[in-house]
Amino acid sequence: MENKVELEVRGADENxxxxxxxxxxxxxxxxPEACRGELELKESTLRVVVSCSRIGLLxxxxxxxxxxxxxLMELKAVIEG
Incomplete structure (x- = not known):
């Protein structure tokens, strides 16, 4: 069985x-071998998909x-502070 998580970060500036x-x-x-993932950046939305055969590893x-x-988001906030 494949376990999967999709994360989206929206509204972050391009940098x-x-x-x-x-x-x-x-x-x-x-x-790890039991997992696979992908990154996608479209306009201001970052999408991260990770799937693993073992839930603990995921x-x-x-x-x-x-x-x-x-x-990274906290660092940006501090720098812009």
């Missing part, structure tokens, strides 16, 4: 969206992705 994509690309490209991967997104 932060590109930063998020570039930060997540290595992680998506090196997912949870770990998604937590890491959410942490990266959150950190």
């Amino acid at each position: 932060i969206a590109r930063s998020i994509v570039e930060s997540l690309r290595p992680e998506i490209e090196s997912l 949870r770990a991967v998604v937590n890491s992705i959410i942490s990266t997104i959150s950190m």
Whole structure:
């Protein structure tokens, strides 16, 4: 059985969206064998899809992705502060 999570980040400016994509690309490209993922950036919407055969593995991967997104958005807010 395949477990799947889709995340969307909307309304981020172009620079932060590109930063998020570039930060997540290595992680998506090196997912464990039991997982696969994709990144898509259209206009101001970033879409991340991750699926894994094991739910625990999916949870770990998604937590890491959410942490990266959150950190970059917080960093942007501090810089613009």
